[in-house]
Amino acid sequence: MVAIPESEVPAEGGYDDDGKPGFFARWFYSTNHKDIGTLYLIFGIISGLIGGFLSFMMRMELAEPGIQFFTNEHQYLVYVSMHGLIMIFFMVMPALIGGFGNWFVPIMVGAPDMAFPRMNNLSFWLLPTALICLLISFVVPGNANGNGFGGSWVMYPPLSTTGHPGPAFDFIIIGLLAAGFSSIFGAINFITTILNMRAPGMTMHKMPLFAWAVLVTAFLLLLALPVLAAALFMLFTDRIAGGTGFFDPARGGDPQMFQHLFWFFGHPEVYIMILPAFGIVSHIVSTFSKKPIFGYLGMAYAMVAIGVVGFVVWAHHMYTVGMDVNLKAYFLAATLVIAVPTGVKIFSWLATMWGGSIRFTIPMQWALAFIFLFVVGGVTGVMLANAGVDAYLHDTYYVVAHFHYVLSMGAVFGIFAGFYYWFGKMFGVMYNKFLAAAHFWLFFIGVNVIFFPQHFLGLNGMPRRYVDYPEEFAIWNSVSSMGAWITLAGVAFFFAMLIEAFIVRRRVGDNYWGEGATTLEWTLSSPPPYHQFNTLPRIEDNAEH
Amino acid sequence: MRSKNTILALVVALVLAVASYVILAFVGLSGERGEGMAVRGGFYLQEAATPVMEDLTTVYNLVTYIIAGIVAFVLGLMAYIMIRYREKANPVPSKTSHNTLIEVVWTIVPVLILLVIAVPSMQLLYFQDRIPETEVTVKAVGNTWNWEYSYPDHEDVDSFVSNPLDKTQSTDAGKPYLFATDAALVVPVNTKVKVLVTSVNNMHSWTVPSFGIKMDAVPGIINETWFEVYEEGTYYGQCSEICGIKHYYMPIEVEVVSKEAYAAWIANGGSFDGSVAENNNMTGVQTAAAPK
Numbered sequence: 001m002v003a004i005p006e007s008e009v010p011a012e013g014g015y016d017d018d019g020k021p022g023f024f025a026r027w028f029y030s031t032n033h034k035d036i037g038t039l040y041l042i043f044g045i046i047s048g049l050i051g052g053f054l055s056f057m058m059r060m061e062l063a064e065p066g067i068q069f070f071t072n073e074h075q076y077l078v079y080v081s082m083h084g085l086i087m088i089f090f091m092v093m094p095a096l097i098g099g100f101g102n103w104f105v106p107i108m109v110g111a112p113d114m115a116f117p118r119m120n121n122l123s124f125w126l127l128p129t130a131l132i133c134l135l136i137s138f139v140v141p142g143n144a145n146g147n148g149f150g151g152s153w154v155m156y157p158p159l160s161t162t163g164h165p166g167p168a169f170d171f172i173i174i175g176l177l178a179a180g181f182s183s184i185f186g187a188i189n190f191i192t193t194i195l196n197m198r199a200p201g202m203t204m205h206k207m208p209l210f211a212w213a214v215l216v217t218a219f220l221l222l223l224a225l226p227v228l229a230a231a232l233f234m235l236f237t238d239r240i241a242g243g244t245g246f247f248d249p250a251r252g253g254d255p256q257m258f259q260h261l262f263w264f265f266g267h268p269e270v271y272i273m274i275l276p277a278f279g280i281v282s283h284i285v286s287t288f289s290k291k292p293i294f295g296y297l298g299m300a301y302a303m304v305a306i307g308v309v310g311f312v313v314w315a316h317h318m319y320t321v322g323m324d325v326n327l328k329a330y331f332l333a334a335t336l337v338i339a340v341p342t343g344v345k346i347f348s349w350l351a352t353m354w355g356g357s358i359r360f361t362i363p364m365q366w367a368l369a370f371i372f373l374f375v376v377g378g379v380t381g382v383m384l385a386n387a388g389v390d391a392y393l394h395d396t397y398y399v400v401a402h403f404h405y406v407l408s409m410g411a412v413f414g415i416f417a418g419f420y421y422w423f424g425k426m427f428g429v430m431y432n433k434f435l436a437a438a439h440f441w442l443f444f445i446g447v448n449v450i451f452f453p454q455h456f457l458g459l460n461g462m463p464r465r466y467v468d469y470p471e472e473f474a475i476w477n478s479v480s481s482m483g484a485w486i487t488l489a490g491v492a493f494f495f496a497m498l499i500e501a502f503i504v505r506r507r508v509g510d511n512y513w514g515e516g517a518t519t520l521e522w523t524l525s526s527p528p529p530y531h532q533f534n535t536l537p538r539i540e541d542n543a544e545h
Numbered sequence: 546m547r548s549k550n551t552i553l554a555l556v557v558a559l560v561l562a563v564a565s566y567v568i569l570a571f572v573g574l575s576g577e578r579g580e581g582m583a584v585r586g587g588f589y590l591q592e593a594a595t596p597v598m599e600d601l602t603t604v605y606n607l608v609t610y611i612i613a614g615i616v617a618f619v620l621g622l623m624a625y626i627m628i629r630y631r632e633k634a635n636p637v638p639s640k641t642s643h644n645t646l647i648e649v650v651w652t653i654v655p656v657l658i659l660l661v662i663a664v665p666s667m668q669l670l671y672f673q674d675r676i677p678e679t680e681v682t683v684k685a686v687g688n689t690w691n692w693e694y695s696y697p698d699h700e701d702v703d704s705f706v707s708n709p710l711d712k713t714q715s716t717d718a719g720k721p722y723l724f725a726t727d728a729a730l731v732v733p734v735n736t737k738v739k740v741l742v743t744s745v746n747n748m749h750s751w752t753v754p755s756f757g758i759k760m761d762a763v764p765g766i767i768n769e770t771w772f773e774v775y776e777e778g779t780y781y782g783q784c785s786e787i788c789g790i791k792h793y794y795m796p797i798e799v800e801v802v803s804k805e806a807y808a809a810w811i812a813n814g815g816s817f818d819g820s821v822a823e824n825n826n827m828t829g830v831q832t833a834a835a836p837k
Contacts, residue, residue, distance in 0.1 A: 074790045145790045152787045158764060159747045163789055249765020255748065256763060289630070290638040295648050320750060320785075321761045322768035325674035329667055336659045340652060346619065347651040353626045355639035360631070368623065375619045379612035382662065388669035389605050391759045392590065392598075395750065395785040456588035460579065461754040463785045466793035470723040472583035 020530050031117035033102045034528065036124050038426070040098030043127060044415075047090035050135075052491065054083040056484055059450070063481035065471045076467040077150030078142065082134065084153030085172070088273065089179045090131050092407065095415045096276035097221075098124065098186060101214045103426060105190060107521045107528065108208045110199025110537045115192035119185050126182035133175030141166035152465060154262060157247040157255050161238045170239070173232050180225045180232075187221035190214050199520075201539035205300075208519045209293060212300045213279025216307040220268045220275075223311070228265035231258060256321055263314035271310040273407060274374075275303055277414020278345060281367045283519065284421050285349050288364040289356025290516035295348045302341035302348075309338050319390045328387040335385035342378055346371060361513075362436045366417035369444055370410060377405025380455070398458025404451045416443070416494075423501070424508035428527040432504070435497035442490030449483030554629035562621025569613035574606055581755050582724050582781040591755040594780060594801075595772045598757035600669045608662055615658075673757065676771045679739035681807075683730060687742070687749030687762035687784070690791035694730045697741070702815040709794050723793065724781035729800035731815075733807035734777050742768045750786035753799055761786055774801045 020026060030036050058079055061069050070076035106114055114120045142148045142164045149169045151159040160169055194215045198207065235258070237244040245251025247258045286293045293299060316335045319328055349371055358364070380402040384390055393399060416439075424430050453476035462473045469477065511522040524532055576589035583591065593599040629635065686693040688706075695704030707726040715722040732738050742751045744762035752759045756772045774780070782797035802810065810817055 073793070077787070077790065077792070143789075150790070156748060156787075159787065159789060163747050254765070256766065291640065292642045294642050294644075296642065298648055320759045321763060322766060325671060328674065329670055332666060332670065333663060336663055339659060340655050343655040344648075344652060348648075350619075350622055350626060351644075351647065353630060355635075355641055356630050357632045357635050357638040358627060358630050360627075368627070372620065372623060376616055379615050382612055382659075383605070383608050386604060386608065386662070386666040386669070388666055388673050389601055389608070391673060392601055392605075392754055392757055394759050456576075459590055460583045460587040461591055461783075462583065463752070463783050463793075465787045466783075468723065468793050470583060470721055472579070472585045472587065472721070475586040476588070 029121065030124075031113075031121050032530065033106050033114045033117070033120060034426075034530075036120050037099050037101075037103035039124050040094045040102060040127075041100075041419075041426075043124075043131075044091050044095030044099055047086050047094065047131060051083050051086040051091055054079045054086070056488060058083065059481045059484035061467060062469070062477050064478060065469060065474050067468050070467055072146050073467045074142070074145035074150050075148070077152070077465065078138065078146075078148035080465050081149055081152050082138070085134060085176070086131075087407075088153065088269070089176065090127065090134075092273045092411045092415070093183065094127060096273065096280075096411065096418075097183070097190075097214065097217060098127070100210070100280065100415075100418050100422070101186075101190060101217075101276060104422065104521055105211050105214050106193060106197070107524065107532060108211045108519050109194055109197065110202050110520055110533060110539065111193060111197035112531060112533045112536075114189050115197055116189050120189055123182045123186040123189065126178045126185075130175040130178035130182065133171045133178065137168040137171035137175070140168050140171065142168035154259075154266070155232075155235065156262075157235060157238065157258050160235060161247065165239070170236070173236050176232055177229055180229050183221045184225050187218035187225075190218040191222065194218075199533070199536045199539060205297065206539060207300075208279075209282040209296070209299055209303075210276070210279035210519075213275045213282075213303055216303045217272050217275045220272050220307050220310065224265045224268040224272070227261055231261035231265070234258070234261075256318075259318050259321060260315065263317045264311075266317065267314040268307075268310050270403075270406075271306055273411045274414070275306065277370065277411050277417075278303060280414050280418040280421070281349065281370050282352075284363050284367040284417055285352050285371075286518075287421070287513050287516040288359045288361055288367075289353045290359075291352055291356040292518075293348070294351035294354075295344075298344055299348050302344040305341040306338060309334065309341070313338065316385055316387070316390075319387045320394045332385060332387045336382065339378070339382055346375060346378075361420075362431070362433065362440060363417050363421035365437075365440050366413050366420060369440075370413040370417060373405055373409040373413065373448075377402055377410060380405065392461075393458055395464050396458035397454040397462045397464060400464055401451045401454035401458060404447075404454070408451065409447050416440075421513075422521070424512050425521055425524075425526050425528070427501070428507060429501050429504075430506040430508045430512070431497050431501045435493055435500055439490050439493040439497055442486055442493060444490075446483050446485075446487030446490050449486055450480050451483070453477075453479045550634045551629055554625045557628055558621040558625035561624045562617045565620050566613055566617035569616060570610060573609040573613055579755070581778055582721060583754075593757070594755040594774050594776065594778075595757060597669075597673045597772065598755060600672055601757040604665050604669050607665060611658060611662060673770075676739060676769060677737055679737040679771055681732060681736055682739045682741065683732065684741040684743075685730070685751045685762070685797075687744035687747075687751065687788070687795075689746050689789055690784075690795040692726075692730075692749075692751070692795065692797060694728075696811070696815075699811050702811060705815065707798065709796050721781065724783070724796050724798065726796055726798040729779065729798040731800050731802060731807065731810050732774070733804045734774055734801050736804065736807075737771060737773045739769060739771050742770070747788040748786045749784050749788045749795070751782070751797060752785040753780050753782035753797055755780050756782075756799075758782075759785055774799075777801050777803060 138148050143166055149164055149172050151164055194211055234246045238246055245253040247253045247255045282293055313335045315331045384402055456476045457473055508526050510525055511517055577584045577587050578589055578592040579587055580592045590602055593602050682697050684695045684697055692707045693704055696702045705728050707728045710725040710727055712722050715725040742760045742762045744764045749762040750759055751762055758770055760768050760770045778801055780799045784795045
């Protein structure tokens, strides 16, 4: 055995030389799951700003009847379409899965890093590439009416084929394919990490719920995104002059088939966006009630059930396309079934708090708001599942209100809950409580003022994706637009909070939430060492979940 | 001290739950109903003009009662828990993490509630979707961006294009802007009418909310639906599937007239006053006279 010189013996735990590379290598060649997680979060914030700007402009346009800003109506439809695509693929998914998933799944299962660190790097860098493709599509011709693609995020042909012959939509296809591959690589990485790299004693049934949520999400991504990729590729070849005619009735194709393919991806996508938020909220509720999660196994398998059933309900997005009535009846029944595991989750969170000793910290406020607003959005989903009633409500603002309650207040509240919960853990500093509370309350009030009146608009009959509307809809539209200003103020406080926290730098300890925070990330320093678990942790038999 | 806190929590929870239920059920189930079109500031379904829409309203009401109850229950429960088990009132947390009975209860009860919803929903769905024997058939073809109507049973009624009226035209005609068209679809009252819907280019959706109808116009496919209107009058709808730049500007206007007026309209080849030929002649004369 060769003697190692004293100077090269690694210090105890290897922490002294943490192996951090220089700035460029660290952030651009990054293979470290925590650095990649941070990159994903920054990326999500930037995309959120772009997508938020688009929606703010839409609300300003709709504040009163008539066309105010979008004298080219095509431009409005471009904003609608890009708001949807950017918020889903470049804000919610990167923040929840790429950001928090990368940061905390390896730590929670007791692994030193992700299974494939270099693929992790590829996953991230495909996303900015994809976003750039989408941004280019804004400024290249879409059709005769102007630049950009205005066919909504659902991209139904023929509007997305013969309706948009320009290159704008080709850039979107390329961008979404890149984002899709990014997610597929990420999903493979998470599945491998969670199934193979758990620390000794960390059995599946002891794994924290956030890791369970990301595992189910990763399987959904792995199964759903290839279908989207195929559908996009079929659109791509359909668009070429003299190309294929998969969706062109004149050549024996069927435009409805695209809708089936799209929603076979699109419905699991909804759960891809909400399941990680479920996981985060479970940890927060447990931590601040100082109680273990109630019905742990039921919680884990409810997510598995939601994932499985989520694959067989897609056509409830298409009740009006002219499906056979028996098919509609099946999708009606299957869709109602999803309410059961979702109910199990809601009641288990409440039962976790029952008997607890509840602290109303900032992350807990976001989590409580999440639970209540998700219930509001969920029950309108029960309404929309009714194929008969959907003949009235389909493609009205009732649908817009429904999915913004589950996404803009579900997924996004989950993101902010996790952000404040782990802020100290990720960055080693504590946020200013006043700024954070102002952010929460303005945001909470703002989004409710935006989206609750949209139920009324839908019931009164206002269709979606309208740049101008009859004056009968004016009152609730103007209320809704006022909410956009309140939300904007909330966003301003979020950035004030970020800037303040990084200037003042209030240091936090390893477990700044104290009793109740029991997962492995709280055993590490804040921020965690560059490489954690050089010696794998050993999970005892009697350990709490 | 402990019991005082429990009572406070109970009272607040009950008040919140009851208040929110009353508010939600009131907001969800009242409010002015638009007749044949949206109503200013309305927050409820439009008035039912057909039997399908009547059933649809019944199911909507039933589901609204139930979901308002669920929201109120969860809100009350959360309020109780947040007051009763706040750190100050309950410094020592319990360690309960399982209770099989309650877990079974909160799985079974939602299933029962869903069954209550599913049965009338299925009845509505089949009533709406199964087309009865109809006496009149009309065809609506979506185009970018207008609707073309035709009467397949009557060869001498030419198909006609229904274009939206712009702001001045609709004000002059005393009709609502973005709802009004220059040529309404004419159908008889108290008659079962079959609607064939298709498109020649992009997808559209033929929608009349007060009929409870929304049927996508898909190129290459002819969808069908039906309605039977109880009262004469004008009913409006708007295209409900994104179809491009003028998506907001291709409304649907249905004029429901008495059976006699409809018969006369058909006999006149699609016109209430005089034959189409005469009309054309008259306009011809007027334009010819104009230069003088």
